[in-house]
Every structure is written in C-alpha cells, then in structure tokens.
Amino acid sequence: MVVTPPLIVDYVSPSHWPVNSLIYGQQTQNRPLYTLFLSSDHQSPLYIQYIHTSIHRQLQIKSKSSIMDTKINTPDLITPPNGNIISPPVTTAAAVVPFAFGEATLGRHLARRLVQVGVSDVFSVPGDFNLTLLDHLIAEPGLNLVGCCNELNAGYAADGYARSRGVGACVVTFTVGGLSVLNAIAGAYSENLPLICIAGGPNSNDYGTNRILHHTIGLPDFSQELRCFQTVTCYQAVVNNLEDAHEQIDTAISTALKESKPVYISISCNLPAIPHPTFSREPVPFCLSPKLSNKMGLEAAVEAAAEFLNKAVKPVMVGGPKLRVAHACQAFVELADASGYALAVMPSGKGLVPEHHPHFIGTYWGAVSTAFCAEIVESADAYIFAGPIFNDYSSVGYSLLLKKEKALIVQPDRVVIGNGPTFGCVLMKDFLQALAKRLKKNTTAYENYHRIFVPEGHPLKDDPKEPIRVNVLFEHIQKMLSSDTAVIAETGDSWFNCQKLKLPQGCGYEFQMQYGSIGWSVGATLGYAQAATDKRVIACIGDGSFQVTAQDVSTMLRCGQKTIIFLINNGGYTIEVEIHDGPYNVIKNWNYTGLVDAIHNGEGKCWTTKVFCEEDLTGAIETALGAKKDCLCFIEVMAHKDDTSKELLEWGSRVSAANSRPPNPQ
Template sequence: MSDLRTSNLKKPVDVAEYLFARLHQIGIRSIHGLPGDYNLISLDYLPKAGLKWVGNCNELNAAYAADGYARVKGIGAIMTTFGVGELSAINGLAGAYSEMVPIVHIVGCPSTISQRNGMLLHHTLGNGDFNVFANMSANISCAVAKLNDPVEIANQIDHALRECYLRSKPVYIMLPTDMVARKVEGARLDEQIDLREPPNDEGKENYVVDVVLKYLHAAKNPVVLVDACAIRHRVLDEVHDFIEKTQLPVFVTPMGKGAINESHPSFGGVYSGNASQPDVKKMVEESDLVLSVGALKSDFNTAGFSYRMSQLNTIDLHSTHCVVRYSEYPGVKMRGVLRKVTDKVDVKQLKVSPPPKAPAIDFKGIDGKSPILQSWFWPHVNTFLKENDIVVTETGTANFGIWDTRFPPGVTALNQTLWGSIGWAVGACQGAALGAKDAEQDRRTILFEGDGSLQLTAQEISTMIRHKLNIILFVICNDGYTIERFIHGMEAEYNDIVEWKYKDLPTVFGGTDDTARKYVVKTKDELEALLTDKDFNERKGMRFVELYMPKEDAPRSLQLTAEASAKNNAKAE
C-alpha cells in the first residue's frame, strides 16, 4: 500500500525535506535546539533546505532564543528530542504562548511502531504512554500535529504553520523517527502557504468603522494607546499610517515600547497608570476618547492594574474583535478597521492636542565620580542608542528603567513583561541578534541584564560568540534580585546571589579579546567615556560590560509597580 501510494505522487519528497522547505518558505533560516537520538536523522536534512543549526546549551535557553528570533524575524523554530528535551523547553514555549510569539516546536519522537507496541524506551515515563508530553504542550500551543500518517502529514504541516503565523502563538509538531524519510507530495511546495489574514465581513467592518468615526470626530481630546498585540499581530504599519494622517497624540504601554517611532512629533511617552510620568498620566486619563490598539492589561503592564480610564471613553481594537465603549463586535479584526478608519477619517473634524514633552534631563553639574543611579542611567541611554538598534531588557530594573529612554527611529524593543521569566533575555538576545543576521541587517543588539537573571542562562554567551553575533551586553551588578527586594524582603537572604567574576565569562565561554571585548564601569565618568568610545560603538562581535549600581536603587516605575504587586499578593478574600 505504501509503494502504491508513493508511486502516485507527482514529486515525492521525504517528510523532513518537506517540513524544512516549508520553514524556509515562511522566513526561518536558523533552527534553535539540541540534538537527541530521536531527532538526529531529521537534523541531517537541514543543510539541503538552506537552514542553519544553532546548537544551544540547553533546551530552555533554545526556547528563549527562538522567542527572540521570532520577534525580530517574524517566526522562529526549535527542535528538541522526546520527553527530556521538550520538557526542558516548555517554560520558554509557555512564555511565547503567553506573550503571543510564533514558534514552531518540532519534537523528534520514537517510531510509530514503538508507540503502538508501548515499548519501554528511554526518555519515557515507562508506562507506554507516548502522548503524555504532547498533551502537556497542547495547552501552550495553538495547534498540535502528530505526524503519524503520510497521507495526512503535508496537510498537517501546512495547517500548523499557518496557525502559528496567523495566531502568533507556538505550535507543536511531533515527528516520529520512522516518518522522517517517508514520502509526501512535494508538488505542494510549488505553492507557498497562504499566510494572509482572512478579511472581515465587509458589512460588519463598515458598521464598526462608522461607529468609531462617529466617536472620533466628536471627541474633544482623543489619544491613541498602542500595546503589545499591535506588535505581535503586525498592524504597526496601519497604526503609523493612522498617526501620520491624524497627528493625534500617541502613547505606548511598557509591552508596547518600540511600537511607535518615538521621534515622531505625536509621540507622548509610556503610559502605565500610576507609574506613568505625571503629564502622560494626566493626558491619557483625562481624554474623552482613548483609541486603544492591541491592549494587554496585565499587572506589570498597568503598574498593578492602576489604569484610570473609563470603558465609556474607550475604543478597543484587537486581533479577533473590537469593543466600542460597551458594545463588542466579535470577529471584526483590527487591521481592516484601522485601514478604513484611516481612509475615511475627516482630519478637519479632529481636535488634536500636542503630546506632553519628554522630561528635561540635566546631566550637568553631576559628580562624575559618584555611583551610577537608575534615575540617571536610563535617560542617559538616549545618547548611546542608534537608529535600528535592537534593545532587549530583562525582567527587573531594566524592564522598568527603559520606560525613561527615548528611542531613535527603527529601534526594536524586546521585553517579557507578562510571562516575566528571569533569564529569558539572555536567550532572547542571542535569538534576536541571529534573526537580524539572518535578515542581512546590520544592527546592534543591546542587552540590559540583571546579575541575578544572568546566572540562570549565562551559557548562551558561548552561543553568541560561536555565531559571531553583534551584541553589547550590559550586566547590571547590584547584588541580587532587585525587583523581588522591592516587592518583599529587601535584606532577605533568598534575594541574594553569589557574586561571580562576570567579566571572565566571555573567556570561559570561548571568547578572545578580538571576539569578546570586556569592560568594567563603576562611575558616571567611566560610563560616559565608554558610551562615547568609537571602538566600543562600532566594533563587531561581543562587548561585555560589568555595570555597577547600588543594591537598593531602582527605577521609580519599578518601585511603584512593586508596591502595587505586594498589595495584590497580600489581598485576602
């Protein structure tokens, strides 16, 4: 039967060849992960498909890296082995699901014959259940494909990849060892997967557009608020077209940082409830119409749920529906609505107010020998960043401090505000830098990483060096878990860490003075000298900086959010 089926194929190709060809077609050029005996045969197919194997230090780091790669390149992929490998990756993939990042997770698994016979194999629980791990991943995947039947495999792959891209969430593909070389119809590869978003029902869309325009034209002080889902569901072009035409003041949330050109005259800053700058808070919360694009109102994104906006004055545009004041329109997606609102808006009817100006920072008269404080550092980063940099901030002081940094045009910001897994940023930085390299973009990737977080995923420094990635890594050395200290336990032992010899890490992980230059910065003068150094700014490869800050110092926004978090944690029924 197998031979008969294969003889009817127009262009028979192996399953692994088909899968990897599809990954290449949708934009993936590098596969993160680790080898294991259940995926080794399939890995041999990567070069033919034009894909590079990254080779991470562990599966958790690989998942973080695939996350960062996807945020820069559009979609990412990771390959693990059955059981032990995939479970090591599951935290990173759960974070991608939470934060809406499209990752293709391919798991090499035992043969279909071994599964049917319930064989007692390594990497299993010893109970004959070969679906238990797929069932675990089902809750953090928008599609699960078990490639057990050659007749269905091509359809399963195409469906999973389309779901991954359009829904911007991970998918899980289970590839048995005996299916790797089975034949499927290669003629399908002549036509690429349709990744276009299905259009809205025209009648429903037009109705929502008319309602939005009615309130927009009537508003006395409308503003725009852009959040993470606008980035993840790829509507930033539509948002910028709208801003360019209307010139309405526009703000971003912490998770939306980098979504808007911050040099645009309409940009007003970061809004996060009580942790916002006073002028930003006043303008957003006193607006009689907030056009919210892709909102994700998590605790850290809203500074402890401290938004002060009435739903009566809000229009929420989402990837699956729209809400205008108290009326919800299921199935009407934001892309089509934004396009038509931009086309039809009458700018003569709009009341446009100027956005608040960025707080003036006076760096003069500051003792250059004094320690580097968070309140001074993050506004000062403005002077260091360049157009099109990629800026990665770790959960903790960096994620909150970056609110006070104004980005040049084209900067891509990566943070993990909702999932908040410390150590994520090291892997994500590696993936982001590789994504830029694969896209043939000459961009710096700059990581601001806490010393405590670095200790979870430091091994990926070796992967950065191995792939000659263009990375500047600032390790904020402040003696432990600062964000936890401000939530609870400022002097508690559980928030302390062992002080590593951080600048020796690049050497330990294979770097040389040419491939990984090292620096130590403890005062403002030393930092200023480093940030203005031509070689530091322009050289390629890794630049690894030990950056010392006081233990009990944190950005204002972190302190306010931590206080709100502590109160929420202490609430009783």
C-alpha cells in the first residue's frame, strides 16, 4: 500500500490484520518508504499519525485514547525480503518531552510542524516583518531555508516542491511580499497543491491603533493582504496573539493537507521568539481522520456504472489531473488492468498515468491529440474520465467531439453517469477499486487502436550544420529520459512538444496547464529539483517565459542543483503569436548564456553553451550527461521564430476562434 503526503489513507479494519503488524509500502518515485502500524487496541477508533524524523518518515495508526499524551518511538525498519507482512520489533510509548521554557516559542512550534508534515526546505525572501521568524526556521535541524531572488519565484518553488514531496512552504514579508507571491499561490490553488504560505505580519500592538505602516498602501488597514489571499487559499490564519496561535497554526497546516489547497498564515513580527505555555511540549504529530465514502452511495454508484459500461461495445478510459488530489493513480491503473480498456490521459494529467502500460494509447487533447488517440476516444460508445478538467485550453477552444450521454465522469468525491444519476460522497479511489471487480473484460477499443496505429515518422535528416529544428531538439530530449529524470514543461510550445515525449517508467513530468502562468517553470524547477534529489530535472523553457523569472537560476546554483535547462530562443511569445499576432509578441533578445554566466560569477558549478545546429546539440547533450553531469547545464537553442509544432498551430487557431466569438444577441 503506497501512502504519500498529503495524508489520506483508507480505513483498515484491524480485524483483517495481525496484531501489531507492519504493512510495508513499496519505494516509489520521489518518495521515501512509508509503513502503516496497526495498534493492538481494537476497541478504539483508529487514527492516522504522521511521524517525521531526520532519518525517515513513517505512518502509524494509534488509538485516540493515548494520542494526546504520548508519541511513538520509531520502530526499526526491517524490510521483509519477500514483501510479506512481518511482526515489528517491540516498541514502547514514551512521554512527550517538554521543551525548556525558553525554547517553547511560536517560531519553534511552526518549524517543528513543517518538518513533521514532510517539509524539509522552505523557500523565502527576507523582509523586516519576518526576520525573527526566519531565525527560528533556520534553527530547526530538520529544516533548510532556501533564499530566493523574489517572492514570485519562492511561491513557484514551493509549488514545484509540493508536486514532488506532497506539500510545500514559502515565507514572505507583509503585503509587499504577500502580494508578490499571490500569483504563485493562485496557481497552486488551481493545481490542487497543499502549499503553506507564511507571511510576517505587523507588530501585534499595532492592530487596532489606526497607525499607518510601511509596506502598505498608506491606509491604517492591515487587512488588504488577508483579503487578497481569501480567494486563493482554503484557510487563512492571522496570528497576532499567543493565546490561540497554537490552534491557528495547527488548523491551517492540517487544512492544507486535508483539502490539498494552499493556506495563508500571517504571524506578527514580535511573536515568534516569545515563549508561551501552549508550546511547552514537543508538538504531537497530526491525526488526520481519513475521508470515507458513503457505503450505500458507493455501492449504488458502482452498480450503475458497471451496468453502463458492461453494455458498451468499445469503452475507453481517460485519466485527468485530479487523479493526483484523489490519490487514485494506482486505482486507475488497477481498473485498466482489470477491464482491458484502452487507456489515455488528458494533457494536464500527463505523468500521472503510466505510459508503459500495455493498453496506453496516448494523450487525448481533441484535435491536437497524439496520433490515433482522439479517433479511438471520440468513436467510443462509453468513456470513463477520471478527475478531468474541461476548460477552454484542454478542450481546444471547446471543440471536443464528446457526448455527455456517453461519459462517466469520476471526480475526487463524486460520480456522474451520462445524463442520468449523480452520486455524491463517493471517493474516486474507492469507486475505481470497487468498479474494477465488477467490469467485464473488454479490449475492443485497444484492438481497434492497434489495428489502425501507424508509428509516427522521424524528423527529416538534415545536414548536421543546418539550423536546428525544434522537432529535432525534442527527438534528442526523448533519448535523455529515464527513471532518473523528470521533465518540467513551461507554458508555450513546450506544452505541445513535451506532450509527445514518451515517458519511461518512473520518469517525472510536471507542467501548469490550468493556470498557465508564463515563467512558472523556473521557480518550479528550483523547487522540484530541491525535493527530488534522486532525479535530474530537464526543463524546457521558452525565451519569453524565461525573461519573467530568470533570476532564480542563481538559487539553483546556490543549492548545487544539476538541472539541465533547454532555453528555446525563438525571439518572442510563440504561443501568443499563434492565437493572435502583433508586434507586442516580439521581445528584446538577450544573450541568455551570457546572463547565466554572469549570474554564475564563478560560484557553484555551471556550464553554458549555445547550439545552432544538430551537431552542436549532440555535443552539448553529450557534455551535459558526461563531463558536466555534476553541473547545472544551460543550453540555449537558437530556433527560427516560426518553428512551432503542428499541434500549436491547430490549437492556436481554435483557441483564437473561441476567444473572438461575438457577443450573444440581446
């Protein structure tokens, strides 16, 4: 059983397992080993407890009666050679050790909480309202403070970190920092990422005094930042007194994990270092009760879905981006294995569905789908969409040829079958697992795909000295991918070129499709690489996007990261050109390798190069993977301004048509 933060684990009846037994989770991509420990107390409700130490993370299930006054010593991890369940060493409960009163501070409590939920790196920009808090974060042994060049990139880095680690955190200062990071927090909200945004706030004595503070718009109102965050976070805590600080911090962090959304915590600048009795004990690890499906609703939904699908001739299944928040990726694969259905993925779900699966047919993206995928999906007489988001971009300007009456839509907690019944309080993971046991095997759609499929051609062979083409670039990037790599795709033509990459088993993949903020990838690459230290990140970034957030290549160097960045220099905002062209889409050209060399400034390991032809590219990749494998490698690819993927040309024209629809008649 694989468990990854944010912590949501199915209820396990203790009667089904031996007393005091360990259930070992397998090692997964970018994740440490997790275990479940079942208490011998079968009379009390089971609660899930998340323990973090500097050595490993562990999940324990413990009775409610003792959860508030004890903590569990970490049992030795004895990995069974055959993967079977074994009995653990005998463990004893130890009393929570009180802090020395001088250590029992708000800052210490917050730092410990971040470590407990799995955050080991916090991305920050210092400001006079958060400096004391930063001192306490630095003092926490399990926490590393990563200083970023600006708040926007700190937020993007926390976003990328959360994609790999399951939760991320950033720290900024009051208002000027908070409003700067806001765009990144909105993006994390759209992508259902648990992100803890902490802002240093005004001195607690200044609230209600009618004073005007710096870093504000000049009004004696300190709530502007809070009001802005209310629309892009699921919980907001303004901590300006110590009496309820413990409760507010704990509620905010646990809400982020439960809702898988960002939260906002403002902490008055004079409070982090003050001891208070509420912080006098080591924080008891969180107990997050698992979400449960309504049993009768689940049974009814499975019954109706099985009837709907079993009468179909050529059903298919398509995975969407909400598979992540529903923790249902494995359940989705189990359903594919059991049903035999052809298996596709929406563009924003790429990386969540294994592309090495024997029935995988590609990316379903309407008119710009991978070869032969759209034909199979849209000709099916029934389709399961698990966790989809149908917006104007993913629907290619609302042009998908799908019919509602043929669709079974499975959202994280709801199932909708065609034009008929809807079932609420049904968790996606539970539904998919139960449905897998009720479906008849039907491989018709995949057989049809296999029958019509013709392998895609390769780019025309050019003289090695001819100007490089983008499709040749991505042919070479494809050869670089392995289970030890991860791809970050920036908004723009990289969306479409990276969609065509075939991901090997274990290869990570991330991009931001719902929010689509250009420049996201620089900060996200920083955060993802900081979390996924076992992978080498390959980032594909356009020149226009890079100009927005380029500074934090500096932070990558400070952190000793070994990312490979392909900077595609085609002189402008190519994706905007294909939607609506104009002189505003042409940007000032930079000497990008010269810029990165200047940022490097002899500190850290960095290697840069420009490539003009395929021969240059081959040599650059060979160097990046060989002699410079321990360096951050920045490869500037000089591309023609009109060299775009055919998918972008098609997609751009359809999105343009959707954007330019005239007003409806009044």
